[in-house]
Amino acid sequence: MQRIGVFVCWCGSNIAGTVDVQAVSDALKNEPGVVFSTNYQYMCSQAGQNMIKDAVAEHKLTGIVVCSCSPRMHEATFRKTAAAAGINPYMVEIANIREQCSWVHKDMVTGTEKAIILGKAAVAKVNLNTPLTPGESPVTKRALVIGGGIAGIQTALDIADAGFPVDIVEKKPTIGGKMAQLDKTFPTLDCAACILTPKMVDVAQNDKIRIFSYSEVTDVKGFVGNFDVTIKKHARYVKEDICTGCGACTEKCPMKKVPNEFNLGMDNRSAIYIPFAQAVPKVATIDPNYCNMLKNGKCGVCSKVCAAGAIDYKQQDEFIEEKYGAIVVATGFNPISMDKFDEFAYNQSKDVITSLEFERLTNAAGPTAGKLLRPSDLKHPHTIVFVQCVGSRCDACAEKGKEYCSKICCMYTAKHAMLTRDKYPDTDVYVFYIDVRTPGKNFDEFYRRAVEEYGVHYIKGMVGKVTPEGDKLKVQASDLLANKQLHIDADLVVLAAAIEPDKSARPLATMLTASMDTNDFFTEAHPKLRPVESPTAGVFLSGACQGPKDIPETVSQAGAAASKVIGLLAKDKLTGNPCVASSNELMCNGCSTCERVCPYGAITYENKEFRMPDRTTAIRRIAVVNPAVCQGCGCCTVACPSGAMDLRGFANSQIIAEVDAICK
Amino acid sequence: MQKITRDQLIEKAASLLANGTVSCVLGWQKGEFDYDITPAVFDTEDELKANFVWNDFCGANFSKYLVSKTKKCEGKILVFLKACDTYSFNQLLTEHRFDREKVYAVGIPCEGMADIAKVKAIAGDGISSIDCSGEKMAVTTIYEDAPVMIDAKDVLAERCVNCKSKKHVAYDELMGEDGDVIDSARFDEVAKIEAMTPDERFAFWQNELSRCIRCNACRDICPACTCEKCVFDNPNSSVENKSPANSFEEKMFHIIRAFHVAGRCTDCGECSRVCPQHIPLHLLNRKFIKDIDSFYGDYQAGAEVGSRAPLVNYTTDDLEPGEVFERGDN
Numbered sequence: 001m002q003r004i005g006v007f008v009c010w011c012g013s014n015i016a017g018t019v020d021v022q023a024v025s026d027a028l029k030n031e032p033g034v035v036f037s038t039n040y041q042y043m044c045s046q047a048g049q050n051m052i053k054d055a056v057a058e059h060k061l062t063g064i065v066v067c068s069c070s071p072r073m074h075e076a077t078f079r080k081t082a083a084a085a086g087i088n089p090y091m092v093e094i095a096n097i098r099e100q101c102s103w104v105h106k107d108m109v110t111g112t113e114k115a116i117i118l119g120k121a122a123v124a125k126v127n128l129n130t131p132l133t134p135g136e137s138p139v140t141k142r143a144l145v146i147g148g149g150i151a152g153i154q155t156a157l158d159i160a161d162a163g164f165p166v167d168i169v170e171k172k173p174t175i176g177g178k179m180a181q182l183d184k185t186f187p188t189l190d191c192a193a194c195i196l197t198p199k200m201v202d203v204a205q206n207d208k209i210r211i212f213s214y215s216e217v218t219d220v221k222g223f224v225g226n227f228d229v230t231i232k233k234h235a236r237y238v239k240e241d242i243c244t245g246c247g248a249c250t251e252k253c254p255m256k257k258v259p260n261e262f263n264l265g266m267d268n269r270s271a272i273y274i275p276f277a278q279a280v281p282k283v284a285t286i287d288p289n290y291c292n293m294l295k296n297g298k299c300g301v302c303s304k305v306c307a308a309g310a311i312d313y314k315q316q317d318e319f320i321e322e323k324y325g326a327i328v329v330a331t332g333f334n335p336i337s338m339d340k341f342d343e344f345a346y347n348q349s350k351d352v353i354t355s356l357e358f359e360r361l362t363n364a365a366g367p368t369a370g371k372l373l374r375p376s377d378l379k380h381p382h383t384i385v386f387v388q389c390v391g392s393r394c395d396a397c398a399e400k401g402k403e404y405c406s407k408i409c410c411m412y413t414a415k416h417a418m419l420t421r422d423k424y425p426d427t428d429v430y431v432f433y434i435d436v437r438t439p440g441k442n443f444d445e446f447y448r449r450a451v452e453e454y455g456v457h458y459i460k461g462m463v464g465k466v467t468p469e470g471d472k473l474k475v476q477a478s479d480l481l482a483n484k485q486l487h488i489d490a491d492l493v494v495l496a497a498a499i500e501p502d503k504s505a506r507p508l509a510t511m512l513t514a515s516m517d518t519n520d521f522f523t524e525a526h527p528k529l530r531p532v533e534s535p536t537a538g539v540f541l542s543g544a545c546q547g548p549k550d551i552p553e554t555v556s557q558a559g560a561a562a563s564k565v566i567g568l569l570a571k572d573k574l575t576g577n578p579c580v581a582s583s584n585e586l587m588c589n590g591c592s593t594c595e596r597v598c599p600y601g602a603i604t605y606e607n608k609e610f611r612m613p614d615r616t617t618a619i620r621r622i623a624v625v626n627p628a629v630c631q632g633c634g635c636c637t638v639a640c641p642s643g644a645m646d647l648r649g650f651a652n653s654q655i656i657a658e659v660d661a662i663c664k
Numbered sequence: 665m666q667k668i669t670r671d672q673l674i675e676k677a678a679s680l681l682a683n684g685t686v687s688c689v690l691g692w693q694k695g696e697f698d699y700d701i702t703p704a705v706f707d708t709e710d711e712l713k714a715n716f717v718w719n720d721f722c723g724a725n726f727s728k729y730l731v732s733k734t735k736k737c738e739g740k741i742l743v744f745l746k747a748c749d750t751y752s753f754n755q756l757l758t759e760h761r762f763d764r765e766k767v768y769a770v771g772i773p774c775e776g777m778a779d780i781a782k783v784k785a786i787a788g789d790g791i792s793s794i795d796c797s798g799e800k801m802a803v804t805t806i807y808e809d810a811p812v813m814i815d816a817k818d819v820l821a822e823r824c825v826n827c828k829s830k831k832h833v834a835y836d837e838l839m840g841e842d843g844d845v846i847d848s849a850r851f852d853e854v855a856k857i858e859a860m861t862p863d864e865r866f867a868f869w870q871n872e873l874s875r876c877i878r879c880n881a882c883r884d885i886c887p888a889c890t891c892e893k894c895v896f897d898n899p900n901s902s903v904e905n906k907s908p909a910n911s912f913e914e915k916m917f918h919i920i921r922a923f924h925v926a927g928r929c930t931d932c933g934e935c936s937r938v939c940p941q942h943i944p945l946h947l948l949n950r951k952f953i954k955d956i957d958s959f960y961g962d963y964q965a966g967a968e969v970g971s972r973a974p975l976v977n978y979t980t981d982d983l984e985p986g987e988v989f990e991r992g993d994n
Contacts, residue, residue: 506980507980510980586892586893587891587892587893587898588892589759589760589761589890589891589892590759590760590761591759591760591761592758592759592760593759593976596972596976596977597976597978599978605760618735620892621760639976641891641924641928642891642892642893642894642895642898643895643898643900643901644892644893652900652901652902653900653902656902
């Protein structure tokens with residue numbers, strides 16, 4: 001029989017405001033096994049912890065129940081207290097009477113009743129707790145960064161700078177990501193390429209960093225410190241180590257009508273291509289969907305002109321298996337599709353473009369060599385309408401667009417408007433907005449310059465409809481401040497499309513068992529206090545995969561993620577979690593069900609000789625759990641048909657005891 | 665009448681015993697009544713000739729017996745498998761429940777097995793003998809001198825009316841010709857129950873399951889129930905040894921059991937065959953199979969060895985739990 005002490009925390013008024021803490025400690029005093037029960041203002045304080053230590057000594061406690069905040073907050077604190085008092089830290093249970101009770105109840109009577117029930121459940125569990133000892137596991141001192149945009153690049157550089165090897169996996173043929181497609185960057189207006197490409201070169205030249213471009217992660221096994229990752233390197237039909245990036249093949253390739261994704265399809269490239277001049281690695285890639293040689297075996301021009309002999313039409317996808325201690329997700333974002341926004345005539349007129357397309361139109365390496373010309377007739381536009389919040393801050397029921405604010409659009413639209421007026425003062429620029437949101441260092445000053453110095457017409461209101469008519473775009477909009485309808489004949493309409501996480505993020509989250517929110521942004525372990533860690537140990541978040549972010553924010557988060565990775569890789573051993581599965585070999589059928597559901601590959605089988613009840617011996621197949629690999633998720637315990645598999649610290653019997661205590 | 669005869673089976677078994685391929689034979693033998701056939705192990709040709717039976721009442725699925733018999737029998741064991749039995753056979757191999765090397769499986773054709781309840785409904789009680797060897801089944805009762813002649817088709821067991829496959833998915837040797845997987849109407853009855861309102865459905869199962877006497881026959885016959893220690897026998901499982909003391913308990917046993925075999929049940933129908941209270945237990949399992957098929961694509965447990973049942977598999981195409989919930993909300 002346990003000797004249990006119950007400690008009810010007031011959490012100032014957080015708990016005591018809605019829960020009668022005295023009534024809770026009094027009620028729990030009479031539960032089976034409880035020999036001591038008290039309450040105190042701040043259990044997590046030094047004085048509160050000393051109270052627990054004293055009670056352990058005085059009442060010879062073997063188990064502790066703390067009725068307080070979520071175990072995610074202070075379970076570790078109280079486990080340490082228990083260890084300091086000389087009892088096993090896993091003899092501590094937390095009854096969450098704050099997040100799951102006082103914060104969700106307004107009424108003292110119901111709040112107190114529920115707190116008592118939660119306390120009873122915890123006491124029922126502690127009665128069945130057993131002391132547990134964690135094991136240790138080694139750390140593979142190598143990090144994986146998934147995504148080679150500015151977030152991934154910065155994270156990789158910072159980790160490599162601390163001396164740890166890093167691999168970047170990028171699905172495109174080059175690193176650089178969205179930032180490589182941008183023209184100027186707010187609020188300082190330095191050119192994106194000028195500040196990004198030196199970093200790309202740093203990555204290429206850093207001997208601690210390996211780049212797997214044109215590759216993707218296809219499988220992740222293992223756990224923090226010991227991930228086994230499979231990387232699929234797509235065949236680019238060019239030998240990466242031999243290609244010099246001279247570009248002769250791209251010039252001679254006869255297939256030149258391939259939409260150029262780097263310029264968002266606004267011009268064409270050849271079937272063998274280097275995405276842009278500063279690409280890293282600067283290696284050609286053959287697009288198998290367009291290459292005549294790969295499609296029907298006729299051509300072979302690139303192979304003939306390649307002086308280095310780098311072309312290999314028979315190249316196959318390659319699978320690389322590597323071990324990592326930490327994984328950083330930096331999968332970034334994309335503008336949403338404009339297909340559902342018929343009112344803006346995006347699919348009807350070439351002169352309705354997205355802001356990212358506008359970036360390419362104004363970029364010296366873009367389809368118009370930096371001259372602002374409208375796509376349909378390559379004439380200079382004189383009236384430009386920018387529409388903000390296209391698909392951002394949408395009604396949840398509208399089934400198009402996103403509920404959230406995409407955060408970067410106000411600033412880049414101000415930048416576009418300002419740059420247009422600066423270069424082409426004869427152009428009228430209108431910006432339609434719901435709100436202009438410019439928090440950030442030097443951001444509001446930037447926006448005001450656009451309005452006050454550059455004479456951009458900012459109009460509060462939304463564009464209702466864009467109708468192509470002749471060579472004009474008829475824009476119907478409302479001016480909410482003047483309370484009137486506006487009709488503008490525009491030459492170019494630019495849509496600030498909402499941004500969404502990259503499509504590769506969802507399957508990746510599944511592989512990593514990392515959680516996501518409803519918008520497919522990765523969830524952080526704690527929104528304020530652990531913003532760059534995912535709830536899955538060893539998986540970190542960098543950049544827009546976690547939420548809309550501009551470049552300064554992305555870079556700071558990338559650095560923060562790197563510092564967390566460095567902190568992990570600097571350790572030689574990780575203390576494991578003792579709450580792992582174990583199989584009762586007398587009951588195990590050896591049926592392999594648990595092995596199939598185990599996400600970590602922690603279960604193997606062995607044949608063992610058993611003495612049977614009828615005094616014969618039999619060889620039986622039984623499951624064996626590797627406690628270093630098991631993460632205690634419990635999948636196996638529910639899948640096990642015979643109930644042989646159980647989770648230490650969360651045994652079926654303990655959970656049933658809790659449920660019984662609640663339902664009594 | 666079955667296409668293959670008792671003599672052919674005995675001859676096959678005797679020759680395999682004689683040439684040393686197998687050391688014993690798992691077969692059927694007569695029980696207390698002609699229709700009451702029980703599984704038995706035969707070691708010699710003489711035993712086979714004396715007691716081996718093969719007729720329209722040999723419904724017993726031998727797959728499960730292999731779990732214990734392969735551990736006890738020296739050498740190989742000969743087992744006769746009807747097409748439907750082969751699915752259970754494969755499922756047990758998938759779960760590593762017996763050593764395939766210790767079994768010599770002979771696939772035999774089956775024309776469907778008779779349901780004694782249907783026979784009694786026609787011929788009446790007091791059956792003293794049944795002769796299945798002719799075109800029609802001759803049923804003699806203690807009340808009449810002349811046997812009642814019954815067309816075997818009229819008394820087919822429900823699971824045979826809705827036979828899902830005449831194709832043997834596992835065997836070392838096949839006697840007679842193999843058939844095909846059949847597009848049966850086995851889910852029609854489930855669809856009827858699904859169409860009920862929740863209250864009607866509850867009343868339906870209440871009525872059926874209230875007859876349960878917890879004899880455990882369904883569990884003991886079920887080829888998916890081969891646990892070393894059943895949860896209902898395990899004092900630590902918290903559901904052990906419950907008797908049908910109240911209406912919740914009597915349902916709980918069957919619901920827990922249906923969940924335990926979900927995704928592993930091959931729909932062999934043995935549970936309903938052996939139920940002395942005639943509870944249509946197979947309908948619970950079929951509901952699971954129907955749902956699994958519609959949620960994750962058609963899946964037949966035991967169709968191949970080592971297949972990953974959808975419930976213990978994960979693919980990125982899997983239905984979101986929310987959608988499962990919505991579809992179930994009818």
